[in-house]
Amino acid sequence: MMCLLALLITVFFYTPVSAQRFSKKALSDEELVKKMPGFKNGFATVNGVKLHYVAGGTGKALVLLPGWPETWWSYSKIMPALASKYHVIAIDYRGMGTSDKPAEGYDKKTIAGDIYGLLHQLGYEKAFIAGHDIGAQVAFSVAANHSELVEKLIIMDVPHPDESFAAVLMLPALGTPTDKLDPARPFLWWFAFNQMRGLPEDLLEGRFEMAQKYIFHYLLADDRSIGPFDRAVYANAYNTRDAIRAGNGWYQAFSKDIADYKTYEKLTMPVLGIGGPGYDWLRFTLPNKTTDLKIEKIENSGHFIAEEQPETVIRDILQFLN
Template sequence: MPGAVSDVELARSLDGGFVSDHADVNGIRLHYVAGGRGEPLVLLGGWPQTWWEFHKIMPPLAERFRVIAVDLRGMGGSDRPAGGYDKKTMAGDILGLVRHLGHETVHIAGHDIGGMVAYAFAANHPAHTRRIALLDIAHPDERFYAYSLLPKPGRQQVGGDIHAGPGRFLWWFAFNQVPGLPERLLAGRSRHLIDWMCDYLIEDPRSIDEHDRNVYAHAYSTEDAIRAGNAWYRAFGQDIEDEKTYAPVTAPILGLGGGEGGHRLLQAILADKGTDVQVVEVPDSGHYIPEEQPEAVVRHLTRFLG
């Protein structure tokens, strides 16, 4: 991939003394980037990105917290095992890392797939959870089976153009379930996927620039990387069954929702997921909130985490 930059170089480019490292936990090797001083704050990213999606918020957060941005199982510089992509197991990975780093309890914030893992962490390991923030996502539940893949005709819908219709149509939830095919179609062509996702789910496409897109495209450039990322989606069925066994999370929960009513949807979903839940709208933002509105995210997280 032209212009690929290593995680070591990316970490060094951030203010706050960030360092790229690895840890052997829960039977796999996890990559993480850590810096700053204070209470530990774990950041978990999503598809199709890496820990780098937090690069705009990590330096200011490092002024108050020990920031630990993690590549999930199957992501970026972490291992890509054959299995274990259900969010309960992945939460166990994070617990192993937390203990490896010498922390007993942590704040944890997740975006996209990372938000699902963050919730599973709080649900399964409450004694190790201080506060939890979910950015534009909630843990899979039965609602996932009802998501529409086709836009209904309407005044804003012209000629079947998915971009013109109101709302988001999560076709990749189904595409990523197909074994073997996405790997063959996307290997070496992941930049096309990155550009489409960014342009479709973002308020201002310039928020994720050429350099950032190259970082993500490089991370998902091989068949094995695509297979591992898709495995997060193929585990949704197990995640939904696991979620049915969870009691409401007792740690305080903050939900940050983007535009197009994202915060209202998140509010409805999280209403019965915790005993202390607050949801805040982040205006002028699509799905990629940490990159689109980093100052707002830092402000909300700092206030919430205290």
């Protein structure tokens, strides 16, 4: 709880530095994609929502879905290697990055419909689908609702919301660290904070990197794994009221997601779970909804495994898809 209190108190006296260090142009998708040879920005309107994606490489489609509080850029360390084998498509789904931020539709089933529609617009009837964090929940929902599309599924560090999400403790148990994650005793305070409507926007508009600072410090094994430029990219993406509202919408939809999850049959395609601190969470939940499952543990990593241990994640993905 001290993390949340510190955030609420400190944020009013905090002056962002990312905007001073890096220009808006340097943080734009147009400039970011220049750092990714062979990749291009793309936009498509699906279900009335304009979606941004970055694509490159040749071969079968490999879709990468990011998590909160990040964007497609979170996969920048692994995209080039994956693109040597596949046509990689990293998608900012509704509410993320430069994609539209409508008033509703943030449940994972609706977002999965967007992904399905986008891939069909791009001419794909089959794809490998991978996701991290909120993106992992969307990836699972794509597989559950559009199984004919998904050849193989990769879930990274967070499962789809189930009834265990509703039982997350909002008070840390005695002795639970609140500055660095203990996987055996997680303190997921932002699950509650992101349920609020209006308050996060009032507190964090123009200074999202304050919340980002606490999230990254809590969830990273080594804070240096996500550097100042990367943090500026993400803070810039979430600094507006609409971006904060939309990102929180993914959390506010958890109750709907839990209800949808209860209706899903077991997945029949091959599924890979890749977990850092979320390894045991995946090991506990994924067998309940899969028939062909493999789970790998990422050692020496916090939650953001593609940025903290990119070579290991690349290896695990390529071995699974091959």
